Amino acid sequence: MHRTRQSALTLALSTLSAIVLSACGGHDSSDSSTPPTDTTPPQSTVAANSLQAMVYGAADTSVPAGAGIPVTMMGQMRALFDLIRKSPDFTQVVMDLGDGSPVHVLDTNTGDKFLPGKLALGLSWILIDMKAKGDPKYADYLATYQKITTAMMAQSASGDYAYANTSWGEYYYLVALNNLKARGMLNEVFSDAMLNTLQNRLTFCDMFGPDASGKANTCPASGVAIDVASLNTAQNYYAVSYGIAGLRQKLGWSNPGFFAASDPTVATMGARDALLYTLTKHIRNDSSGGFSDEASNTHTTYYDQARFDRYSTLLIAETVERSLEMDNQANLTAELKGYLRKSVDLILPQLNANGQGFNYGRSIGPYGDSAFMEILTAAANANVLTPKEMQVAYAFIEKAAYRFNTFWYDPSLPTPSVNMWVKGRGTDTYRGKPRVMGENFSLLHQYMYVNAWWNKLGFSGQAPMADADFNSWLDALPHYTLTYYNLPSDSAHPYSAALLTVRDGSRVINLNLSQAPDYNSFSPYYPVPFSDKLIYGTTDLGYALLIPQVTYNGKTYIPVTYYKNLSVQESNGQVTVSFDATKFRQATKNAAYTTDLDLQTHTVLTFAHGTVTRTDTLSSATLAGSVAVETDFASFADFASTNANADGVSVTYANSPATAYATTGFDACALSNFDVANGTTNPLSTTPVGQLHSNFACKTNAFTLGGGAQRSFSWTLKYAG
Template sequence: MRSPKKSTIALALSTLPAFLIGACGGNSTDPSGTTASPPVSAMAANSLQAIAYGAPDTSVPAGAGISITMMGQMRALFDLIRKSPDFTQVVMDLGDGSPVHVLDTNTGDKFLPGKLALGLSYILIDMKAKDDPKYADYLATYQKITTAMMQSSGAKYTYANTSWGEYYYLVALNNLNAHGMLNEVFSDAMLTTLQKRLNFCDMFGPDASGATDTCPAAGTAIDVASLNTAQNYYAVSYGIAGLRQKLGWSNPGFSSASDPSFATMGARDALLYTLTKHIRNDSSGGFSDEASNKNSTYYDQARFDRYSTLLIGEVVERTFEMGNQANLTPELKGYLRKSVDLILPQLNTDGQGFNYGRSIGPYGDSAFMEILTAAANAGVLTSNEMQIAYSFIYKAAYRFDNFWYDPSLPTPSVNMWVKGRGTDSYRGKARVMGENFSLLHQYLYVNNWWNKLGFGGKAPMADADFTSYLNGLPHYTLTLYNLPSDSAHPYSAALLTVRDGKRVINLNLSQAPDYNSYTPYYPVPFSDKLMYGTTDLGYALLIPQVSYNGKTYIPVTYYKNLNVQESNGQVVVSFDTTKFRQATKNAPYTTDLDLQAHTVLTFSSGTITRTDTLSSATLTGNVAVETDFTSFADYQNTSASGFNVNYADSAATNYGTTGFDNCSLSNFDTAGGTTNPLSTTPIGQLHSNFACMSTPFTLGAGVSRSFGWTLKYSVSN
């Protein structure tokens, strides 16, 4: 299938008005593999390069403030594998009494072969460039593992390697090719296998889980609407198609019953075209709705989270990676700028990223980093914003090495699973090896881009200047995901970011039908070490949770009448919740409760207050309300009296409630002698819970009842 002229694709991709934000940057080429370290004398110890690559031998430069470089971490993982007589028996021990066989076939990580091929390729490229005498030994290990992982056993391959895994593998192949190593590392037979297996076809047509090769016969086009997974996976298939094309490999074509233009496009550009329509149609302002699906009414949709903001960054990243900059339209750059504008007000001196929604933790930090890097390459940052972006990314890298990476574990590793931390089941502990590889790749990849952009080995701006910039950011920023005035979108969805000294507080209003029963999607403020959600679980965290007829209901969607005002240094937010949802994942909408809440949140310096006024014209029978506040404060240093609790060793100093009939303080981190799963947040363990409850009461026409809380916390400027 022939590719269209670039002008044709550019026109096809920009059928709606869009804008281009001019700035510096935007002319870099793909940085493949490892960028060599600048001369030691020219590299600042507090530079991104010093953390990612380090000295010429990848050791830690003096004064860098880290225990190991990222290249050092990658080499340690390679050595862990290389020294095992049987790589399928490699064990990583996180010190919780249950070591994991991280490279067997049952990890559940369907991206593992690609992550491993990419991660270990950094070491091969680096060793080859240095004429390292051990290169042949490491190459032999690499070839042994990659060959075994690609072997088929009957109808299936020994290891699954789908979507992201295929993309990661193709990044590795292109990096090796750029360094003239592809045919040295892979035999012709192996490349033939990879060319057949590394495709996007498993994401289209019927669910192809476990299938081997699902691409149609030559000359047969794939229906672009047959994607069998979430729509954001168009971005993964776009990366695969573009990287195959960069290697000179052919792709199946696409067709569409409703759009004949697909017949004139190659796969790469057809997927970019489809991606653009997804972002354009399933959002307002460029933030893709990651719960959107075909034949769905609006209230089934509207999950806005980390990935809604990151997706456009990944699209732009892939575009530069595959050398497709000619089709990076003003519309796409405009969407990318929207993501930049959402995260700039959240920047901080600690390198922390998203604190709400799913798949955060270290990926919340790296998402900011990826968006800012894509924006730097695309030319949508001002020269000052380039300096700000680099400074934040340096701090995120420093945080990764000193917070997320834990050298004290029996097997040093990134830690998302132990010592009070918890993550989504999607990133379960069995995937620990793959998560190390993908996170390290993100930082090494980003470092290589900033080296290309002229920042290699440079120190970030002075902390005083960075802090001065942050102090100059608006007191609050409101980002609307969709416009409440739009008749097709009757509900409010938005992110409010409030800055109080160094503290960043986010209030995310998102419908999230598939996740709204989990605390990270609750309509409550989240802020580092002050208020945080627990992944994949729900309880009455800072919301009026209602018990009615033996079931539990929560106000987690159907937001209307959102209003934000600032007066006398206070930010006042109000909104209405028109129904309460049953507190179970994907609860049927037929179980919604006819209960309304008018909510007012007030943000003052060092204080947040919330009042919920509940009413219903139709409920019969009694309801009861509970609201919990869980704290990072040590339970032993917490004291309660009546409806108030004081904290001695945390950012929170006091919490009190109104409207309830009784409250109780309890130890939250253990339940029955084991760790309470509700207590493990992405950033650490919650220790104490203050639960306040009402006795049962009735609501009816003309009757309402209000419940409230006030949280006080220390302010750092």
């Protein structure tokens, strides 16, 4: 099949010259809703620590003196464009991350269904910049851009496309088209024939259906409606389809209509407004706290809903941003702005001087940082930040950009790139290494458009507030903040779902309680405190990380849902959290709820300065047979500098934020090197921010627990800084 698709691509490449040559040099009127390039400040006024310096840099996109970064984001984007441009066949472009398995990143089988849109958008930033500066190489880069975009939209005689480009890919492409139109470049870059192809292909229809034949839906004939309730993917994709519909409308392209028998109101609306209406209902109805429940589309009862993570907080910001870029500000209601303010209130207590974002849940890493940035930018544009918060937001975003340029971007790789995959880092299967090219472009675009908005907001080239003032603001934040996703009074959601954020000096610690169906067996969703370089989960995998993992009848069970009786108290500078887990879940992905174990734990976590302590008291009224319990702590500390103590139940660390870890209630503990398993890198050891090196596993012998018997286990982690 791959050979067939590649043949179709080869055929398409042979016809490129005629298509590219048909492009004409028309001029489009400017559109002020897209952040324009004329907000770019004169180079002499750009502060070295400004967001503009991190993203664009000097006039030639080089690093300004004093910026302290290896390369600007525009420099990164230009290098990727050059990598493609210099290849005789762009489908054979290779990116080498130094792990012995280079990737053909623009092949047709990367698995990145958004790749054509990501390239069209990412590379368009370079064209826009070159055109504005009168760069003499513009025509050469334009020709390469036209070759790539045309080939990636190619269709064979059988009707198959060489490259998939769905949902996000369609949205990205439409952002590029609108950005080019706003600069008067659309008809210079794309021929009428190509624009006709794009108009027919860049739709949201593939997210609805499937059709009667079982294939992905294609847009029906003009005037025929499709069912808005037939979304065939996660409900957050209503925001993607909303973006597509609005950006098509902004280009003057028509949209299919919608109907929904359960809600006739939708039938009276155009696609853009129908999708916003439906998306608003999702956020309103699927939690009582204003955060989107990202499991609500595939699960039907309260106990298997309630996945709250990065996207639950980010979705409303994306909705606001889409509204702004499509000129739909009039529909940014007080309700939507209220939801956005809730997201702001959740992340403000997590802000820090290092530009780090979400540290729990899935799909974080650099996207955890950029999510904070996108939420704050949407809030600034929607006027839901105070003047002081505007200054704080800009300061944090500049730090996030600096972190991207100095931590996530790795110029030492054989092919310099954002790094989510090597040197001890690991990410979701969803963002696997074959998608490395697309991930570079989508992340860089996020910073590009955010910088453009802050330029437009009046921060063009400005230095952020002084570090002393920023740190003073951080120091004044509450010691802890409790944010409910579902309000305690909500009888439709009887289990607790909330985020606790504790600040200990400059350290931010998050405890996220979420049902997380489909993901609750993975450690990033465990009810444990996460904090940078101290405690981190491993994507798509689980082990006994700081929870009492139970073995019973040859199967493993964990207390990762069914939370009740959540209580948070502060006394004498200590924050004490208690909650109950009323059942244990089988520790496998998508475990049936009928396999839940009648086992309870009462959990108490205490946060003091430099110390976190957890005690679990296990009990069961009915459990027969014996159980065994294990709890692990895997540390970023080097194994060579980690020492088990003579007492057999504690360990000390050096050269690490963690300094000591001790347990009670277990029969034996063992320290091991966590890096390697069976001669290869241990997949459990690769977190989004780096490799875990040592593991201290504490276990019990088999014991009985039934008839109301109890047994308690505890651990204490001490840390510095």
